[in-house]
């Protein structure tokens with residue numbers, strides 16, 4: 001039973017709708033727990049190939065729940081360790097697409113950055129306003145943004161806490177697809193269906209190798225890539241993909 005999200009599937013796409021519209025989908029801890037548990041459930045579900053996280057027209061999510069944080073102390077944060085659950089998103093093997101309409105601020109932006117791909121509306125509003133609350137990003141924002149934009153641009157945005165236009169996010173490769181707001185969901189579903197036709201084992205091996213490239217040395221990354229390349233040859237889909245090529249027909253990938 002979820003209080004703050006709705007989860008459903010459309011064909012082999014697993015969809016999580018953030019559902020706390022009265023506070024612009026502000027993320028309290030229970031909501032983050034629900035999102036992560038649902039991602040893990042979709043990840044284990046053989047009928048699901050791709051996942052989507054979306055908000056509503058006004059907000060993807062306007063950040064961590066400020067009401068919940070207002071009385072936090074260093075020790076309460078140390079004991080609850082509220083960001084540990086976010087790390088579990090990085091263990092999800094299947095592709096995750098964030099669909100961003102409206103605000104993606106603070107923890108909301110961080111949730112989108114934890115996803116593999118972002119489809120955003122041209123008028124979406126990204127940003128890290130935490131500095132204006134006398135704090136700073138806590139769910140990976142300084143790290144994700146710096147790796148995407150370099151330290152100077154990241155400092156400018158996080159220091160000033162000003163909104164980042166979606167166009168800038170797109171130019172820095174933070175956003176994959178930028179479309180008119182009424183087309184965002186359609187575009188994300190199109191992308192999801194396209195991915196769902198790809199061989200699932202290749203997708204997960206590629207995801208592991210690409211994310212590892214952010215942290216590993218070039219040689220360690222190449223070693224991991226090589227191991228994953230070899231593993232792909234254990235799959236039926238490798239045989240199907242190569243056979244289909246020689247038979248000049250489209251492949252049908254079954255995720256085995």
Ligand code: CAA
Nearest residue numbers: 023024026062063064065066067105106107129137138139
């Ligand atoms: N936490 C709690 N409640 C929030 C919220 C948040 N992050 N964002 C919005 N809300 C609530 C508002 O308090 C308001 O509630 P009431 O109707 O009860 O007053 C409701 O959502 C609607 O918001 P607004 O009336 O403010 O809507 P607006 O369109 O005028 O403004 C906004 C939209 C600019 C996004 C504004 O709501 C805002 O600035 N929100 C806070 C954004 C923010 O600072 N996010 C960072 C949080 S800290 C964080 O995320 C830390 C981290 O790294 C994990």
